[in-house]
Amino acid sequence: MNKGLQQLFEIANKEKRTIIGLMSGTSLDGLDIALCDFTGHGTQTRMNLREFTTMSYDSTFKQEVKAIFSKRQVDLEKVCVMNAYIGRFHADLINQCLKNWGIAQSEVDIIASHGQTIYHAPASLHGIASMPDATLQIGDGDHIAVKTGIITLSDFRQKHIAAGGEGAPLAVYGDYLLFSEEGQNRIMLNIGGIANFTFLPGDLDTTRIFSTDVGPGNTLMDAYVQQQFPGTYYDADSAIALKGRYSPALVAALLYHPFFEQGFPKTTGPELFNLAYLEEAQRKSDTQHLSAEDVMASLNRFSASGICEALSRTLQGEKFEIFLSGGGMHNPLLIQNIQEMLPGVTVRNTEELGVSPDAKEAVLFATLANECLVGEPIDFGPGQTRVPSVLMGKISLPE
Ligand SMILES: Nc1ncnc2c1ncn2[C@@H]1O[C@H](COP(=O)(O)OP(=O)(O)OP(=O)(O)O)[C@@H](O)[C@H]1O
Ligand SMILES: CC(=O)N[C@H]1[C@@H]2OC[C@@H](O2)[C@@H](O)[C@@H]1O[C@H](C)C(=O)O
Known part of the structure; x- marks a missing residue:
């Protein structure tokens, strides 16, 4: 042999x-x-x-x-x-x-x-x-x-x-095996370049379990920072976005794409969510004049909105807890935006489940x-x- x-x-x-x-x-x-x-x-x-x-x-x-x-x-x-x-x-x-x-x-x-x-x-x-x-x-x-x-x-x-x-x-396979818990609806939310989550229902009904991408996590924020502030790779601790204010018009234009209407599960990447996507949204919403800080605040709000809308659509009023992972959990404004859009939802991270996020x-x-x-x-x-x-x-x- x-x-x-x-x-x-x-x-x-x-x-x-x-x-x-x-x-x-x-x-x-x-x-x-x-x-x-x-x-x-x-x-x-x-x-x-x-x-x-x-x-x-x-x-x-x-x-x-x-x-x-x-x-x-x-x-x-x-x-x-x-x-x-x-x-x-x-x-x-x-x-x-x-x-x-x-x-x-x-x-x-x-x-x-x-x-x-x-x-x-x-x-x-x-x-x-x-x-x-x-x-x-x-x-x-x-x-x-x-x-x-x-x-x-x-x-x-x-x-x-x-x-x-x-x-x-x-992620669905690993999340199911490592993190399912009877009696608790869990959302395993990973905010990497692309954000995705796994839904683990507390009734352990495997036919309801799924993972899906929801849109950008950090990818657009990273690409924009790298373009506007050469030598900087990401908006560390949201320092840039915190200096700006988000534009509701730009956020709405960013969210206006058939990807967000598609059912779950679905996947995506920087092939779609890139600087050309941002430029198109700015053109459509007539927001080309915004400062870099306002654009960053808008991209941050956009990522949070994509995540929260997908979660609200999945849970439809069911009680759940979020366990975060991925680099986006270190972006304070992003987490603040998520918490603001999901009031009353407990947000923890996977450290509490024994795995560093x-x-x-x-x-x-x-x-x-x-x-x-x-x-x-x-x-x-x-x-x-x-x-x-x-x-x-x-x-x-x-x-
Ligand atoms: N302190 C911080 N403040 C803001 N953002 C941060 C911080 N630390 C990490 N990040 C973000 O996290 C990103 C890295 O995340 P991660 O390593 O989870 O991505 P990835 O694994 O490459 O993505 P994917 O899961 O989509 O493949 C960085 O590019 C940055 O945008
Ligand atoms: C094609 C690809 O590499 N997709 C990654 C990417 O990064 C996050 C998101 O997009 C996710 O769908 C996936 O990675 C994780 C590990 C997954 O497959 O669960």
Whole structure:
């Protein structure tokens, strides 16, 4: 038997598995690395987050990725080169991180790598009736496996599409296994570049569970800050937005798009929500004269409105609690806007559930890998065609 397969078989049979989960999101801020121990699987999953860090990307790397990121036309040679390069670069970051933690490669059973999304094209975006939903993550797992010597699972999203989903959000699988609680309606709200949430009903009825993107979290705010204040990557602590006032006309124009009318679940990305989208909304609402601070305040209010309208539509008067994660939870004005639009709703973060909110997405991919190795497909019920019953992840062996 292939030695790598034999090793994989042994890992799947272990009582406890040590898995590194990796996430590099749409914000391009860095590689999130979560070292997790797992026992069990499915609803019996027990996860202990041992270590977590974000290995920040330098500006050169960000520029390299931006050259091929969420653009309809790019240099195909660059995409080809970056697929290998990102895999090797991520492997270097993992090796560095393990050294920092004082953990040997041999102590890690599996790496679960999301890769870098460079284009996300659900049918609602590309609009070609004869073509499927599509998404592309690069940073090939073979490079990670060979350079770290650790078996790597990667490219989780294709299987989701193959089985009827849109390739995202995959959060639903991890949120259900790690955070469901009988008797409490929970909203797991992740505010990354794109904001998404999972609804976990307190009656544990799996046919009601779903995850959906709701629109921009930070992506438009980040893009605008980067354009207006070169060298600044995001509106730290809402410092810029707090100096301005939001324009109701601009916020209304930003919210006026068929994406917001679409039913759940749905997905999106910076392919739609970018500076051209903002310019169009400013033109339509005749708000080109606004100061940068007022535009930032408007973008902040827009993100909060998209989130709150989607939540109100889902819950329709049911009582629920929000558990936040993702970088947007560190944006005070955004959270203030959300609380203002959802009076009386308790907003907490996933730290209270034992998972650092910055680590949650990296932990998700580790959880998906654990399921791929030892789990069984979760059946969310016959109506849940967009939450397919599948195990995800492709295997790369180091040798
Ligand atoms: N102190 C802060 N003040 C305001 N915003 C912040 C702060 N800290 C982080 N952020 C925001 O969080 C972003 C990073 O969030 P996160 O790492 O969750 O995104 P991501 O994982 O790349 O996105 P996605 O989940 O869409 O893939 C930053 O780009 C910034 O906009
Ligand atoms: C295609 C893609 O990379 N989508 C990401 C992105 O970042 C947030 C949101 O858009 C979400 O749909 C997804 O990631 C998370 C981890 C998910 O699949 O649940």
